[in-house]
Amino acid sequence: MITTQCIWKNGVLIPWQAAQIHVLTHGLHYGSAVFEGIRFYKTDKGSAIFKLKEHIQRFFYSAKQLGMQIPYNETQICQAIVETLQKSGCEEGYIRPLAFYGYGNMKVVPTADLPVEIIIACWPWKDYLSAPVVDVAISPFIRIHPQSTVADAKISGHYVNSILAGLAIQNTHYHEVLLLDAEGFVAEGSAENIFIVKNNRILTTPKGTILMGITRETVMQIAKDLNLVVEEKRFKPEEIYSAEEAFFSGTAVEITAIRSLDGQVIAQGNIGIITESIKTRYQKIVHGQVPAFHSALTWIEKEEVMTV
Ligand SMILES: Cc1ncc(COP(=O)(O)O)c(C=O)c1O
Known part of the structure; x- marks a missing residue:
């Protein structure tokens, strides 16, 4: 896949290749994660994200259904997305925020001590389907x-x-x-x-x-x-x-x-x-x-x- 400079992980921008997780991450085993797919486009006034607020509202709605407490508010996640785009060196493409239950306990139903981790990545992604x-x-x-x-x-x-x-x-x-x-x-x-x-x-x-x-x-x-x-x-x-x-x-x-x-x-x-x-x-x-x-x-x- 096409990579960019960095990924936002739990509040910090880190190099793309350094964004790793433990193999016993709860979300990896049980699909206990929520995500969004957002696009940003080149415009006459620079890059712009389309309907960011609506996507982040749905992100929080999805997290709530899984009993997931995202340790940031909607405004902070929107700001983190903007910062990730600015630092990524990418002018147009796709944004993927993901919140997942992390490492610490393998019970199927997430326990309160299980961390909630958040990442935000973006990359160029043109056509999703292979024909118009x-x-x-x-x-x-x-x-x-x-x-x-x-x-x-x-x-x-x-x-x-x-x-x-x-x-x-x-x-x-x-x-x-x-x-x-x-x-x-x-x-x-x-x-x-x-x-x-x-x-x-x-x-x-x-x-x-x-x-x-x-x-x-x-x-x-x-x-x-x-x-x-x-x-x-x-x-x-x-x-x-x-x-x-x-x-x-x-x-x-x-x-x-x-x-x-x-x-x-x-x-x-x-x-x-x-x-x-x-x-x-x-x-x-x-x-x-x-x-x-x-x-x-x-x-x-x-x-x-x-x-x-
Ligand atoms: C199953 C499913 N339905 C519909 C959509 C379209 O949703 P949206 O227009 O918010 O991207 C998506 C894309 O996220 C999807 O995964």
């Missing part, structure tokens, strides 16, 4: 059930569900998987939410089985600005086959059009007009070209990069 318009397969694995876990928390252990779903399409022509819920309704992709367009109305899966995506929320704001109606309503895969357009949203994938589902091409198999207009506006917003969204950006003042 993707072929998708329905996974035989259903999305984690809301009665088995807190499905809207970004808990590391949840991602085994995404990993198993994704492994099944490795070495096939599919670019991504779609997970259904226990009743056969569409939940989401392995790392992204889904939208479809039918009769010029936009549908997306409601709260319940999904991660409440920050990009999903941005798509809904954009749609409103473009006078498009978005309904949060459950739908089955059959509705995707007959949709006019379908697309994924997520910090990593941004807005990515879906060409086909289980081999059935959706409409003409191209990026549709509505998807294209939402994607274009999204790119303008994150690159600081839409003044109405400037408050969603945290601009980074340039500082001297850390030398290692």
Whole structure:
């Protein structure tokens, strides 16, 4: 992977290669960790982080579900992220804050004496999916059930569900998987939410089985600005086959059009007009070209990069 100068670990910026942990770290064994995926972009006024506050609010929400006391407040974590970007020497890319139960006790249920450790890393990361318009397969694995876990928390252990779903399409022509819920309704992709367009109305899966995506929320704001109606309503895969357009949203994938589902091409198999207009506006917003969204950006003042 592409490395940068430093990683923030428990309050201190250290060289990238020095950011190590003990093999008996609780989070490594049981997935008892929470994380965020945030993007920052080059703009005319320097680099800017998109929706930092919202991501850090979700980070703390996820930690709370695991009974995890993060030894910093939201403002301090935001400041630490800004400092990590400034010292990393990276102008555009991806930010990964992670909080995990550390080393000290191997009981499954974390005990009060177990330390909570925090790291923040950033690195350049361009396209997450390997094509701009993707072929998708329905996974035989259903999305984690809301009665088995807190499905809207970004808990590391949840991602085994995404990993198993994704492994099944490795070495096939599919670019991504779609997970259904226990009743056969569409939940989401392995790392992204889904939208479809039918009769010029936009549908997306409601709260319940999904991660409440920050990009999903941005798509809904954009749609409103473009006078498009978005309904949060459950739908089955059959509705995707007959949709006019379908697309994924997520910090990593941004807005990515879906060409086909289980081999059935959706409409003409191209990026549709509505998807294209939402994607274009999204790119303008994150690159600081839409003044109405400037408050969603945290601009980074340039500082001297850390030398290692
Ligand atoms: C399972 C899952 N769903 C949806 C999303 C999209 O969320 P966001 O738009 O906040 O990145 C992600 C990405 O973090 C994800 O991992």
